[in-house]
């Protein structure tokens with residue numbers, strides 16, 4: 055199926071949220087980071103403003119800023135209405151209320167939109183789609199997937215997840231994925247098979263608790279690490 059702007063529901067998180075979701079510490083932030091499916095998150099913009107090295111890939115980046123902005127405006131009310139209908143499925147501590155959620159997401163997306171044209175010229179926003187990444191082996195220290203892998207387990211099967219994570223581990227020494235839940239809050243059916251498949255390949259495959267929780271029960275991330283000295 056072709057990727058169209060109308061098939062995307064742009065909803066972007068902030069650098070503080072990325073730090074919480076992925077247990078990112080200063081030594082992580084000093085490395086070369088690849089964000090897979092970063093969409094309209096402000097992680098890249100905020101990190102780059104601090105002089106840090108982030109590249110984001112997303113098929114959304116094929117579209118001009120004006121088209122992304124229009125789509126952001128179109129989908130805001132739809133998502134807020136959905137969250138309002140299902141408010142008990144979420145934990146209202148990090149984000150205290152639905153209006154605060156709308157403000158935070160729109161703030162992140164505006165920050166992304168302001169950075170997108172320059173970031174695209176600088177090669178920080180790359181139009182690419184998992185499971186294929188246009189980078190050399192070990193080009194990055196850390197590859198992240200926030201709210202793409204596992205979240206859309208109904209649309210993307212186990213084989214896709216394994217190929218995507220294998221590719222993330224080809225270009226980076228480590229991959230982290232958050233959340234491990236699907237849309238609607240059910241556990242992803244792919245998590246255990248992904249852990250055991252990578253563990254069998256000698257990858258250190260673990261699940262870790264994180265401080266961030268918005269989907270109720272969604273406070274764990276997956277961490278996959280190549281053994282030290284492995285080049286691909």
Ligand SMILES: C[S@@+](CC[C@H](N)C(=O)[O-])C[C@H]1O[C@@H](n2cnc3c(N)ncnc32)[C@H](O)[C@@H]1O
Nearest residue numbers: 065066067091092093095114183184200201202
């Ligand atoms: C829910 S958004 C998450 C955005 C951001 N990571 C965050 O957490 O704020 C999911 C993103 O995945 C992107 N996406 C869809 N298919 C993809 C693929 N095959 N490879 C990489 N990203 C994809 C979408 O365009 C969208 O921007």
